[in-house]
Amino acid sequence: MRSTMTNFTHFSFFTLDAYFDIKQLRYILFMFVLFLYVLIIGSNVLLIVLICVNRSLHEPMYMFVCSLFLNQLYGSSSLFPFLLGHMLSDTHTVAVPLCFMQIFCLYTYVGVEFCNLAVMSYDRYLAICHPLQYQSLMTMKKVAVLIAVAWITAFLIVVITTSLSFSLQLCGNVINKIYCDNYSIVKLACSDTTVNNIYGLISTALIVFVPFGIVLYTYLRILKVCFSGSKQTRQKAISTCTPHLASLINFSFGVCFEVLQSRFNMSSVPHAVKIFLSLYYITCQPLFNPVMYGLKLSKIRSSWQRLFR
Template identity: 60%
Template sequence: MLNSTRVSYFVLTAYVHTAHFKHVCFVLVLFVYLLIVCANVLLIVVICMNRSLHEPMYVFLCSLFVNELYGSTGLFPLLLVQILSDSHTVSLPLCFLQIFCLYTYASVQFSSLCVMSYDRYLAICCPLQYNTRMTSSRVALLIALSWFYPFVAILVLVSLSVSLQLCGNMIHKVYCDNYSVVKLSCSDTTVNNLYGIFYTFTTVFLVLFIFYSYVKILKVCFSGSKQTRQKAVNTVTPHLVSLLNFSCGCFFEIAQNRFDMKYVSNMLRIFLSLYWLTCQPLFNPVMYGLKITMIRIALKNLVFGKT
């Protein structure tokens, strides 16, 4: 075993040895990263430049796109460096910084989806009270809370991991993962585990609240007229699909951490471990940009210069 004082870096062991193809992999990953950045920045600009989109739903979407840029930046730059590297080592500070970025991204994602479900619940189930409840100050407060709580919660999580004594430095991923770091500890991890359970329950509560909101929304949709039902379903569908997509990605990641996946090919394990970090930044801009009419019209006006 390695002594805790000698562990100054981690080794990411999940990289496939493709010396002859690493430049091709680098170009493909760089293309995906640039695509994510361009798509999310474009929609942020569209929402910010069009006063007709300065409504709560679109402001929450803008916050969601900003978070996707943040999460992608926490993953892809280091991923690109590691693809070209032969040693696949990461210093302790940089590793914990990546853990903080990726975990706050996931937490903000769930918080943002929760806030968006509450907004749609008020708009569809309580339309007469929507403008009085969803004021500008309330919107700002909800966005602030959706970012502040995850940053504080993950800061505590990472702080607990930093204080552990490590007896190993092998992380079987292509990026730094908190669960993998805790497993390397040779000190007591009871506090880490208890806090991890508490944090998991808060996330599950958010997910249950989101599903509850959409159940109430769909109940109202199907009890109204055909036009009302169609309009509400078109508005709700992107949010619900986004939630299911991200939840499935997180489930894949949890399954990899908790169960023995040695019988699964290395390439498939890499894909599953990256899915929750890349599915939303790639999927959401396309889905929201095409599905929501006002964003689609504003995007056409911006690209083709129409008024």
Template identity: 55%
Template sequence: MQVQNPFRRHNSTPVSSFVLTAYFNLGSLRWLFFWALLLLYLLVIFSNVLLVCVIALNRSLHEPMYMFLCSLFINELYGSAALFPFLLVHILRDVHIVPAAFCFFQVYALQGYGIIELLTLMGMSYDRFVAICHPLHYRVRMSRNKSAALILFPWIITLVGMGNTIILSSSLELCGNDIDKVYCDNYPIVKLACYDTTIINIYGIVGTFNIIVYPLIVILYMYLRILKVCWGGERRTRQKAANTCAPHLASVLNFSVAGFFEILQGRFDLSHVPKMLRVFLSLYFLLCPPLFNPLIYGLVLTNIRLVCRGLLLRVFRRGKSDS
């Protein structure tokens, strides 16, 4: 005799696709939004690819700090590739149905992007902590092997961890297929489950602490130690710390605000908030860091700025001489 799950709802049906219900009729403005998003995507590609090439092709930038940045920019391209083409296609569509397999793939890619981003920022904070608080031991503590391990760690742990998350979510029996977002997200899918998901929610809370709260605590601790050293140091030390840490802090703050909006959107009922604002809050997490990070690092870090300027000048002069 089969024992039925007491938490299970009775109207479960196999789900082969999901419907994204956050899209609304843009009317004649859809092409305006399409071209605006396409322009932003091209800007993301150009700026991040430019900085990756600048760091990769200049041996003077083959230092741990710039290798972390290179990993960060590659992750921006990875996350953007999982979002922008998808949005561009659906803006022009009247029906927003996504196959289940692709939906789970997008969850894997977009959440993986967020985890890699934060863990990379944590590694960058440790690099700056060692450089400023223990400068004499920097070469030992940030050796080539250790730097490579710190850079690869976010990618490896995320690719494995997100695989477990997708296996859990895709095995759920669902009592619906409507996702109130403009892209696929894991928590709205879990909420469609036909039975109690307490164990999965506990797993999600523990995972959230490990991949969001703990890294933020580590980052905060590192920068408090840096500020303590700078406060009692010379003016030159304070200036050096400000030049190298300001873009990192700005990037962490921007990503933290974006992550807060995403958690707020997923965990609380925001049905009273205008739909366009809810869509913006859910996209801020994915749109702003890829646009913001190359700009802030390219403008503030002197070495990158000078190399970029020289590269663009050479390209401009070559094009001018050819014409």
């Protein structure tokens, strides 16, 4: 419900307006989404356990991969239970504190994912460009520090983002999405959003463009070494960098889809397509990475084979 005080409006809930009536398909879609969630949880947890219990996988690269899988569990768990509940509900409202909690979780998921991928590219750069010094340059203590920095940086940046949005005075409470989104709330504001917009650009630069710049720099150095190195060096680079590059491209495309459909008028695009594009970066990345890393990294693949035998 709402109450008006001193010329601005307080809302106790937001209405998610992008849900549509699926009638008889409701339970079929619910089972499909539930299956996807169970598949994501199962595949990521299995690989985390495999890395933790297998001593041969206690190497920097696999620790970073483990951090990636943990983040995917965190991101998908901030969406799927919420989504499943609303699929069976006839009222698509969410309390304001819960909405901002979901925004915080989804935005930190994006930030940690990009920071993790940047750290992993730096690790591959050291392994391929400085193989003789790799053990001394990438110690397990340094691995722990880099993983902690990736998570803490994303959390601190997003805390400020959600705090700025939480203090806004709103003119409405209808969000045209199937989950809570910070930019959608900023567009509902009656008060001045200049600070939000400026900080939004800064946080995007810190979370997306800085990690992307690190990845670009490290891969330019890796390519230089590959072109001037031996065939064995090129093979090692391809085998270890392919999963990372594929993961980066897949996630970047998903985030770009979300940004485009949030910032620009896409009224000509079918509603179901817009929903799929908005969910892509949260659902496809946690499904894609376990398959890619499980198949492409030889040590994980051989560990799977020994486990099943």
